[in-house]
Every structure is written in C-alpha cells, then in structure tokens.
Amino acid sequence: MAVTTKNLPQLYRFCFLMTGDAAKAQAAFQETVREAATRSAGDEPPPDRLWFFRDARRRCIALGEQGIQAEPGMLEEIEISPTAPMQIGQVDSSQLALWISAAPEPQRSALALFYLDEFSLAELLSLLEMKAGEFSEHICSGRRQFQAWLDSTIAYYGGETLDAGQV
Amino acid sequence: MPDKSELLIGCAPITEKPGIDRAMRVAIQRARQGKKAATFGHQQAFDAAIAKLVHDIPVDAQLAEWFVNENLIPVVRSGWKKFVLNPVVIAIATALLVIGGVVAYRVHEHLNDFPGADKARRLLTVGASNRSVLLDPLQTDAGALSDLFFMKHRLEHYDVPQEFAEFKTLGARVFDDDEVRRVAQIWIKEKRMQFFLFPAEPDKEGKISDFADWRFVELEGWTGAVTQRNGVCFMAALRGGEKDLRPYLEKKKQ
Numbered sequence: 001m002a003v004t005t006k007n008l009p010q011l012y013r014f015c016f017l018m019t020g021d022a023a024k025a026q027a028a029f030q031e032t033v034r035e036a037a038t039r040s041a042g043d044e045p046p047p048d049r050l051w052f053f054r055d056a057r058r059r060c061i062a063l064g065e066q067g068i069q070a071e072p073g074m075l076e077e078i079e080i081s082p083t084a085p086m087q088i089g090q091v092d093s094s095q096l097a098l099w100i101s102a103a104p105e106p107q108r109s110a111l112a113l114f115y116l117d118e119f120s121l122a123e124l125l126s127l128l129e130m131k132a133g134e135f136s137e138h139i140c141s142g143r144r145q146f147q148a149w150l151d152s153t154i155a156y157y158g159g160e161t162l163d164a165g166q167v
Numbered sequence: 168m169p170d171k172s173e174l175l176i177g178c179a180p181i182t183e184k185p186g187i188d189r190a191m192r193v194a195i196q197r198a199r200q201g202k203k204a205a206t207f208g209h210q211q212a213f214d215a216a217i218a219k220l221v222h223d224i225p226v227d228a229q230l231a232e233w234f235v236n237e238n239l240i241p242v243v244r245s246g247w248k249k250f251v252l253n254p255v256v257i258a259i260a261t262a263l264l265v266i267g268g269v270v271a272y273r274v275h276e277h278l279n280d281f282p283g284a285d286k287a288r289r290l291l292t293v294g295a296s297n298r299s300v301l302l303d304p305l306q307t308d309a310g311a312l313s314d315l316f317f318m319k320h321r322l323e324h325y326d327v328p329q330e331f332a333e334f335k336t337l338g339a340r341v342f343d344d345d346e347v348r349r350v351a352q353i354w355i356k357e358k359r360m361q362f363f364l365f366p367a368e369p370d371k372e373g374k375i376s377d378f379a380d381w382r383f384v385e386l387e388g389w390t391g392a393v394t395q396r397n398g399v400c401f402m403a404a405l406r407g408g409e410k411d412l413r414p415y416l417e418k419k420k421q
Contacts, residue, residue: 013221022227026227026230029230080210084212085212085213085216088216088217089216089382093224096220099225115182115217115218115221116216116218117221118185121178121187132171133174137174137177138176139178143210146217161395
C-alpha cells in the first residue's frame, strides 16, 4: 500500500499516542516525513508504510527518554467492565495519549499501534518484532490497567457518568 | 497458561478487515459462540471505544498541510522489473509466446503452399504409417514404373522425374484415397524414401498450373519435395528435413 494522505494522519496520531505531547508528536512526525522525502529524492524511497511507523517509533522513544520519566511500578489491573465504553466516552484523547505514553516499552508501542486500528496482526508483530503471545499479553494487560485507571478516574452509575472525584 | 486461541482473542482486530488469517477468524468465531462470548463482547466494545477516541485525535491545521502535499512522499510505483517478474504476467507472456509461435509456424508452413499441398501432407501421413509389406514387391528402376502405371492402372503421366528415375525400387502399389483419389506409391531402397504420384489440385480459378521447381511440405518429422508436371504431382518423401532431400534435387541441376 502506498503512503498517502490517508496514512499520514495515522502516523501523527501514533506519534501523539507515543509521546502524549502535541509538540513532541509534531517533531517526531515531521522528522519522519522529512526523512522519507529525503530518501525519495535520493531514489531510495521508503519500501512500505511500515517504514514510517518504525522510524516514527524510534524517534518517539528517543523523545520520550528526554525530560521527566514515569516511575516504574505495578499498575492495578481490573477486568473490563460492560460500562467501559461509556467511561471511555468521557475521556479526552489527550488523556488517553498521556496514559499510553506513560506505559513502559514495548507495551506503549503495542497499545499505540494496536489502537490505531490500521494494521493486521502480522504487520503489528513485524513492527514490534515480537511474538503473538507477548503482544497479546501486553494488550490484555493494558486493557485491564486502563480499566483500573478509568474506574479510579471516571465512575459510571447506571447511565450517569461521574468523575471519581465527585463520588 | 492461555492457549493459542485465547492469545489470539486477546489481540483480536478491532474492525474485521479482509485478509485476517484463518487462525484468527476461527478464534473469533469460537469466542463469539463460546462461554466467554459476553467477555469477548465487552472486549470488542472496549477496543472500539478506544479506537474511536484515537481516531478523533485532532490533527493540527499546520500538519494537515503536510498531508495535502503528496509530493513530499512520492508514491513508489512498481518498477518494470517487478511487473515483469509477476507470475501472472509471466504466465500471460508465455501463453502469448506459445500462441505466437504456433501462428508463426502455421504461417511459415503455408507461406509457400501450392494447390496440392494439403494432399501432399496427407500422403506424408500415409508414408509415415505404411510398411513395405503393404506394397507389391517390385525391384526395378523407379523411372520404369511409368509404363506399369499406364498399362496396368491406366494412369497417364504418372512419371517419375529424371532426378529420381534411377533409384532402385522395393515395391509399389496403386490405391484410391478419399481425398487424394488415385495414388501411386513407390518404396525406394535409398534411405527408405517413398515416392507418391497423385492428381494435381486445381487452383482457386479452377486451373491446373504445373510447376517444374521443387516445393516442400513438412509434417511430423517427414518432408516431401513436390513437383507438378502434366497435371500430376510427384512427391519424394523421407523421414527428415528439407536438407536431407536437397542433395537429390541438386544432383540433376549439376
């Protein structure tokens, strides 16, 4: 598949999920696109669209290593709630990006790439260079952790969503 | 420890696009129909909600300009090498080459055709399938058989040309063919050659035009050199190619 205007917004969203910061995401995105343009001008165009996401991932990880780092630790995990979609509906995309960007590698990349809903499983495994079992564990664990975060942030009571702080 | 199916379900695609591999399709099908259908449903709804949130991430207007200018990333077009190496293209090209070859062969085969060429080819198949035992044993010079054909079978002008008149015969016969009509066949010792004499075919205008030169017909490894005199075709046929017959035809010229 050719890299077109359809893929580039996804590339930016990926950068945003990876960094949790619009400025950093923009920097990683622009550097990747510039690199691709330079390669194309030099008759060595990127071989496929996966190249863009690999390159952007590398840049995002490097950017993430600058500045304040999230403290490593075990996050609480809770089984997915039937009301989760309503809770997620109350979350802002920047909150989601902050949460994903705070996850440790390679879970952060796995979650960011998976929720772009852009790639097949084979492509995801190729991008992340991991086995299906490991990838599945990262995604399942991420779901439960995000549910725990949702429950601690946004509670849902029979059709009424309330910030946890209000309860 | 979760089995493979459970692992796959854990990372089941959010939207089912074409091209999902079979193992994943089976795992999804089982999950939807199994005891954990409700759990899987919650997972799917959860993933869809997050995917929607991701899709709604706003793209800065300044960045949107990058998306408009597609020239930044020229679409990589398939090179001609990739096109040529495509198995479908190879198969089509091969088929066209074979068809072209057959057509060219057929055109070449009929390029120098003469009105009696089809009859001559038919007699080549007769020559290829016959055995000498079918013929009446007759050991003499081929040129001497003209009188025999005239006297015994009333075949006028069934003359063996000078080029082949001195060849020693093994046998001869006269037979009726549905298409060629009255045919005289002579078996020669030399290179197991066979001679055929048969009525000439009129051209499109209904005229019979003799030709003194030698014209060649080929069929399934057999070659015949044909000349036509007095409304009768003479064909010297042997297993082999035109080059095997040429020396006999050039002898006379010398």
